[in-house]
Amino acid sequence: MAYQTQFVEWSYDLVNIVPDTDPEMQYLIQFKKTFGEDGNVMALGVADSALYTPENFERFSFLTRELKKIKGVKNVVSLTNLQKLKKNNDTKSFELAPVINDLPQDQPSLDSLLQDINDLKFYTGQLVNENNGATLILITVDQGVLNSDGRFSLIPDIIRAGEQYEEVTKIDVHFAGLPYVRFVNSIKIKNELIKFVIFSVIITGFILFLFFRSFKAVFFPLVIIGIIVVWVIGTLTLFGYQITILSGLIPSIIIVIGIPNSVYMLNKYHREYARSRDQAEALAGIIKNIGIVTFITNFTTAIGFLVLIVTDVTILKEFGVVAGINIMATFVVSIILIPAIYSYLAPPSLRHLRHLEFKTLNWVLATFNHIVHRYRAAIFSFTILLFVVASYGVSRIESVAYMVDDLPAKSQLKLDLDFFEENFSGIMPLEMVIDTGKKKGVQNLRNLRSINEFETFLDSIEFISRPISVVDFVKAARQAYYNDNPAYYAIPNSRDAGFILRYLKIDQDQKDLTRSFIDSTGKVMRISLRIADIGSTKMDSLINDVIRPRSAEIFEKSKLDLTITGSTLMFIKGNKFLIQNLIQSMVIAFVVISIIMALLFRNFKMIIISLVPNIIPLLITAGLMGYFGIPLKPSTALTFSIAFGISVDYSIHFLAKYRQELFTNEFIVATAISNSIKETGASMIYTSIILFFGFVIFVLSEFGGTVALGKLTSITLLLAMLTNLAVLPALLLQFDNGKRNKNVHPLIEQFSDKKDDTTENRSNS
Secondary structure (H helix, E strand, C coil): CCCHHHHCEECCCCCCCCCCCCHHHHHHHHHHHHHCCCCCEEEEEECCHHHHCHHHHHHHHHHHHHHHHCCCEEEEECHHHCEEEEEECCCCEEEEEECCCCCCCCHHHHHHHHHHHHHCCCCECCCECCCCCCEEEEEEECHHHHCCCCHHHHHHHHHHHHHHHHHHHCCCCEEECHHHHHHHHHHHHHHHHHHHHHHHHHHHHHHHHHHHCCCHHHHHHHHHHHHHHHHHHHHHHHCCCEECCCHHHHHHHHHHHHHHHHHHHHHHHHHHHHHHCCHHHHHHHHHHHHHHHHHHHHHHHHHHHHHHHHCCCHHHHHHHHHHHHHHHHHHHHHHHHHHHHHHCCCCCCHHHHHHHHCHHHHHHHHHHHHHHHHCHHHHHHHHHHHHHHHHHHHHCCCCCCCCCCCCCCCCHHHHHHHHHHHHHCCCEEEEEEEECCCCCHHHCHHHHHHHHHHHHHHHCCCCECCCECHHHHHHHHHHHHCCCCHHHCCCCCCCCHHHHHHHHCCCCCCCCHHHHCECCCCCEEEEEEEECCCCHHHHHHHHHHHHHHHHHHHCCCCCCEEEEECHHHHHHHHHHHHHHHHHHHHHHHHHHHHHHHHHHHCCHHHHHHHHHHHHHHHHHHHHHHHHCCCCCCHHHHHHHHHHHHHHHHHHHHHHHHHHHHHHHCCCCHHHHHHHHHHHHHHHHHHHHHHHHHHHHHHHHCCCHHHHHHHHHHHHHHHHHHHHHHHHHHHHHHHHCCCCCCCCCCCHHHHCCCHHHHHHHHHHHC
């Protein structure tokens, strides 16, 4: 596995959540084949009047030329290399001509040039903000380079060029665009994987030392977990998976989840040795007494991940497969290596066993025991109250996601995005396709007027940039036809339409500016625009309640048909799709774990008793999301299946010990519960602390989704520990009389302590 780690790859592609079989995704794929990529444009933006001096404008021109030289850059458009349509009376056509032939050397010349550019209405709102002079450099990058290792030189070279201009001119340069976002995210994922692995090791190691006061109890569990971390990376390589924002969390999650195996085993080893003073017997007791229980708890934890396989989302399937397999691998390695390693070491000394009589911990467990026996009614009343309050909170949960909401508000990427939204209404791509229903329908003057009316409506929406389409080319052509007079930037009228449309020759020359906006038949056209990152809720409302109804009104009397598509739209749909799949996987996990409980206990009442303490924490967490305005999105929805799979472990450990204590203590429920709280409760608290702090480290992430996952999972697991130490015993006292069918022995009763064998045999006889 260590050998395989050298071949691991880092994901750079946008997460493809919506499957290729989805009709809207198929349409987007076809759109890209017809018109080209919509997510391969990177933008540099400046908003400083210092740009408009001859010296800095010349440097801006140099920056444009340097960007064009970078390998992987297909095209660069800026103020200094603009082209315009020029009428050729001899050939009866329009030609492209540079706006700037020679850079101005003095301020009056530059001001005159800027006025000429301002008169070219085609670029207004696209490259220049006419209100404050903010301007863009739009860089089209090669999609093949973006999806290869070449991106690790392409994007940094673009950033470096912008930063050098910033350093020389002292003009702030802002970066945006999907290629830039993808690159920054991939770097952050790599850095965070390493950071969280280190933090996880330090925190779990420190907590282990506090519990066991032994370097051996720290070193060897971490060695075992280190083996599994290597296996995780090796598994990714062997399965042909890349490291994504989700799979990058697996090593840290494995460390946090895997260490409790060692805690339970070492705690059991020390207790057995303190009882028998026989090291071999104590080590054998690890396998005999809690081996099957540990296997089941690891399996239920793995179920929380493995159920993600049933989703239609590739990134979730990969995450579930790798995490689930390696959680089970953690059990195998732990159950073999813990007894094997410790068999070569000296038996634990009195210092190592001192944690068994940890006064503070014993006081906490005694308090739980007292509350459970004396205040059952209060526990039930308080739990019901929490249930009611949490249920109201759940009703307030909203589902919303943003393209870059995974990044903190003060991050440079987010600040740059704010710049583009403030000055250019956003940078996220949104595409619209209009089918005219007839070959060469895009040249029909009536169609052009309807589409122009629709584009005017789109331009009036605050967080949408001015659209660009063949309509704008036609209007620019009319302006060029009338010698660049800005007053003629409009749809041709009945008098000049014939001349202008004949000059364009849209259907014959697919090498001109229109090739990315009209299909080969002239039947279908594209409207391209940029939009602010307004979130999934507003996006849905905008498209379905604003744009579609208005387009229906405008196109009512024509045969024009509008379809909205683009990477941004697929992202929004992907979040809905992802949440639906996560909820589905949560239900499946609940059913599978219920079946496991049924196999373990073969008692419907015990199944209900075991599940209730683990559903309550999930409900409380969901309620907190509603009260504190934490939206339901993929990262927060993922919390519930993970936390449920882990929290059930508490119940299984407690109920397994409870069953054993029933046989030992003549089926006296109260005594069995007290003993179970005393022994199993210690391990539950230990593991709960490790899990809590292990998941809390994710709040240090720069990704909002990872932060939410860490917060909510740690809170849920802490609540699960409390409910399994209070609510679960209280339910057993209330509803379990301790009586058992002597002829029926569920799986959980097949693994009892040696000291219990005589009691069990006597009971059965």
